[in-house]
Each structure stands twice: as structure tokens, then as C-alpha cells.
Amino acid sequence: MKQYIGTKVIMAEPMTMVEAQKVLGREIKPATVEEDGYLVEYKDGYKSWSPKSVFDNAYKPYNNFIDRLCVERDELDDRLTKLNEALCKDGFREKVGDYQYKLMRLQSQSMDKYLNALEYRMKGMGIKIPTSNSN
Template sequence: MTQSYIGTKQILAWEQDKDGQPGYAVKYADGYVSWSPKDVFEAAYIPIGHVDHLPAHQQRVIGEKAQLDDKVGKLTDFLDGEFFRSLDAAEQERLTVQLGAMREYQQILAERIAAF
């Protein structure tokens, strides 16, 4: 039986063309290196900058904030869209409260990162 999965991993990558196609070389934690087309790579990964000098737990906090920033941006855009306005008032309220909680969480992560 098949099911859906969502994965989270931190990788090292650099832009690299292959056969004239733009993409990224990807190095995984176990040392395995592969290549991914640009559009596939950018749909799957969010950049977190140069963090190799930081301890692993701090790298994870930075990654968590980057993912949250992406989700907040997408939810903000959704709340400004046509489909949101078609939802019933109770669901609009839940989504608005959710965005507020996410922004609070964003602020906490930002303060933790500033303290590194």
C-alpha cells in the first residue's frame, strides 16, 4: 500500500549546470553526491545560508525559522486571495488565528537566533 511522505533534511548544495541544464549538485550527510534540476531542487529546498560553523542544534533552529518564514509567506498570500474570501467565516477566523500564532513563533525563533 502506498502513502504520502514529507521529508526534512539538511543538505549542502551548490549551483551546477549539467548537460547545459541549470541545477544543483547536492551533498548529503552520508557523503553521497547527486544532481538535481533547478526547478525540482528549488521546489524542495529552502536556503538557510552559511551555517556550517554553528553547532547542529543552532543550524536546526535556523532551518526551522526558514521553513516557518516560507509557510507564513504562503499563508499570508492565501489570506489575501480570492479562495480565502470564499471560505466560511469560522474557517477564515481559524486561519487568521493560525497566522497570528505562526508569527509569534517566528518572533521567538528570531530572538533565539539573535542570541547565538
């Protein structure tokens, strides 16, 4: 099987599985009876329940552009950190070749500038910047 990454915009409300079963009018399997989670509603109106750990790993809240800006910054910082870690691994340059290595360094520099731009915007709005992983 191939691996896929998707992005969905959903509505969600914190709710235990038991509460979600009452709202949905059906039994949910498998899950722990009192496990915390979220009632999830998709754009097409379909509703389901997601355990908290699964939900938190897949979705980040954004009620407004400031929330979205913070999520964007955190996701970029995570990707930049992973790229920089790869670039620093022993033998990585030999594995990908000089040309790809140079392009990946350029990508890292560009991502760093992008991260800085997001952080300047956040500072300008008085938003506290989390400690960066990529530096």
C-alpha cells in the same frame, strides 16, 4: 496522481555529472555533461547524482542546530507569508466561510508568535535575521 511532500536527511557533496559518473561507476541520464550538481548519499547507502537546481530546491544544509534553526525560521516565514496573502485575497473569507477564516487568522497569529520566538533565539546567539516576508 496525488502530490506528496517528503523530508529526507542526506549527505551530499558538490560535484559535476561527469565526476559523479566516475564515483558511481555508471552513466547518468539525462543531464548536461558539465552541469553542476551534487553526489547524494541516502541513509540506506544508495548513491545518486542530482542537478544543482533540483538539489537546491529540495534540500537546505544544516551541520548543526544553528543551521537548522535558520532553515526552520525561513520555512516558517515563507508559510506565514503565503497564509497571510491568502487571507488578504478578495473573496477568500466567503470562499472558506467565517469559521475557517477565523481559525486561519488564529493560525496566522500563532505562526507569527512562533516566528518571533525563533528570531529572539537567533538574536540571542548573534545571528543576523533576514528581512521577513510576512510582515
